[in-house]
Amino acid sequence: MDLYEEFIGRVQDIHRLGALQGHLGWDQEVLMPAKGATSRGEMMAWLAGQRHQQLTDERMGLLLDTLETQSLDADQAANVREMRRTYDQAIRLPTSFVETFAQARSEALVAWQQAREASDFEAFKPALRHLIDMTKEKISLLGIQSTPYDVLLDEYEVGMTVKDYDPLFAGLKARLVPLLQAITEAQERSEDPVMPEDMRFPIEAQKAFCEAVSSNMGFDFEAGRMDASTHPFSAGLWPGDTRFTTRFDERDPFSCLYAVMHETGHALYEQGLDHEHRYTPRGAAVSLGVHESQSRFWENQIGRTPAFWKVVLPWFTEAFPDAPTWDENALNRLANRVEKGFIRVEADEVTYNLHVMLRYEIEKELFNGNLEVDDLPTAWNTMFQDWFGIEVPEDRLGCLQDIHWSMGAFGYFPTYTLGNLYAAQLLHAMAADLGDIDVLVAAGDWQPMLDWLRARIHQRGSQVSPAQLIEDATGSPPSPEPFLEYVEKKYGELYNLG
């Protein structure tokens, strides 16, 4: 057996263990009964330990050292490059630490679910403190290059640090806050359609409607599933078996619809990966930022347009015959209403990034500053009042709303904003190739858009770095400008802003 073959066999085994973690994680959120939590935590820890042991095996280091001196094709080189990065991090962490951390995450998830339901931060605090302490330990084990928080940021989008995010976010904030102000004023003057108080949208009808939209986006239901969970999410799981979840609110069909479009965007990326390269980095998504660009593209750039509503209007009317007779423009206005709401995942495209920045500032304070877990709700609520001008009435609508911290995913949120920026860049480049996207969307055949993304993003996996992938796909390096132009134009037209 040649060395690369031996290497890739080990890489596949490591990824198979990761896929098993993914499957049990999906099951934990969607199906697992309450009393399964303890043994599930134990199994997650065991899998993490097994994976870590295989990853940090001496032989893996030797194989990497040798292969780095050999001539490899582009796909092979990508696998070696990515595994080197993973390996160099992993060998700094003892297996016992990896196991304990996995178990702590699994237990914190259960604590968070209960705490969120009861809006009781105190109930989540011990688990959260434990995870933050362990994360600080992880940071010191991995070794600090610049600031502690940078270690976390780099984990989720390679190469990004507070030095990159601080000016990026400041620049976005400088243009988004005035835009938000202008929209809020314009909304007071405009007459938007309103949702009747007593209107109900039956769950089964929402399900059918959303499945139709997801199918039209290109999701293959023979190679995946849609289920319900507290927090909508998507999981690649296995070649030929990609699953996403949504949640249902009888009073609000938009909540489910945009969760489905968002998660379908993620799921299309997973379904579009090159399964020839399954269980290797080359066959896996390149980064969270790029993943988020796929979800946001479909959710916002496609889903919140009159062209989209023109296509799905007949399906909507069929699913909800009792709804008011809204036309595509009314539905589009409802779907784009800018509100200073509490919940990030339900935020419009303007406020969304402010929600992300708030979490970024809190995390920066937790790891680079002096913020204590005890003071987290106050810090959150004060900043929210400051930025949004409204008071957070309970932690369920504040610092308990997101699943991420319960999964130990600190440093993850900023990738959401990267996703928004990448999505706008992709839309711009796609239009240059395919012509007016509104015309394409309104025609109802969305396959050309999916094909465009398949070739430029999905099928390439981790062939190159995220930034390079975006540059290859769009002709320009990552930049916030296309996004700012996009939102300013979109909301300018929607509300006749100067």
Next chain:
Amino acid sequence: MDLYEEFIGRVQDIHRLGALQGHLGWDQEVLMPAKGATSRGEMMAWLAGQRHQQLTDERMGLLLDTLETQSLDADQAANVREMRRTYDQAIRLPTSFVETFAQARSEALVAWQQAREASDFEAFKPALRHLIDMTKEKISLLGIQSTPYDVLLDEYEVGMTVKDYDPLFAGLKARLVPLLQAITEAQERSEDPVMPEDMRFPIEAQKAFCEAVSSNMGFDFEAGRMDASTHPFSAGLWPGDTRFTTRFDERDPFSCLYAVMHETGHALYEQGLDHEHRYTPRGAAVSLGVHESQSRFWENQIGRTPAFWKVVLPWFTEAFPDAPTWDENALNRLANRVEKGFIRVEADEVTYNLHVMLRYEIEKELFNGNLEVDDLPTAWNTMFQDWFGIEVPEDRLGCLQDIHWSMGAFGYFPTYTLGNLYAAQLLHAMAADLGDIDVLVAAGDWQPMLDWLRARIHQRGSQVSPAQLIEDATGSPPSPEPFLEYVEKKYGELYNLG
């Protein structure tokens, strides 16, 4: 680390891999989308290979050799005894064979599901032939002590061979066939209640009714789930997370009810295992025969009695307000109607064992005789006509009905009859301890019966052999007599037989 500790750590790892196989198997039958089949088969093969490698590790042989010379407590000795048996078999099979067999099983399951739906034996034949060929190879690898089929029989109930089953089945047949004849004649004279042709029992109501029954049996829904699948089954899965499935037929609530009682019986065994000993033989069910005794006990000895129907009558009436006003005796007669039907899992207690014997004879011919796969449907249909006096109209109702062969589980069926025999013995012994079981059942509090089984069967895991466990619990070695007395008495009373 002392040697036993090292040994048990390895045993737990092996069982964790087995539990992962169980979880993915459950998922495959309940949730997996069609296009996930290929990668699922690949993963099942990989897990089987990993498990096999760990099981056959040289070190495991060394540990067993050494521990067998040491003084161990009863639990430790049980683990060493069971692992020795498993190890001695495993080392005869190459890892590549184990992997290929696992993949073949996973693929055959998909082929069977499609073939069964279309009632198309030809569509299943290639996969079935492949599994039979591989099973013959396995037999020769494991080494034949007496006849080839004995190798398979021993796998599912240790120590049982055709020398045991042939006279056992002949004895049962000698008394069951005349009983069946007498019942059939009596039924022609009697006026049993009939199910109205156009009566429908809504799925949701069946679900609620069956969940209520399962709960009353003692199934803890916070430590498990009930789902739907083509073939009802139960899976221990994880400590604190035991799942079973059922199927729904709008025309027939009994089909779902008795599937649920049967699977709940299995699931109670799993929930009642000693989780202190999780992931070891000591904490696992001892055999399929004993497992089946638990399901058949609840399904038949409890579920098909007037005492049971007295308790659940109000729930039945509430769930199905449109049903005829049957009383407990009418419902019990409906639930006990003896019919020469085609489907084993829907068979009454008299014909059930004939269904088992038919499969036993077919398998014996396949492995000890000259029966070819091509001739299997004819052999089945001929024997069925002979024994039951009715013609099998299509293979869906004949040799395609059971899932077992698609899972490569040849030699499994006879354990169903052992389960029936054990269940009757347990009922007899339980009555000696707790008094009249009908009185207990009719009181509605079934906890004392569960407690009796918990202490004598569930909590003991694989502490002793199946035969010893039954003898410890009942005071007598396994025997067909209590079962024959039970059915003759039961049906004698039901139909006023001489």
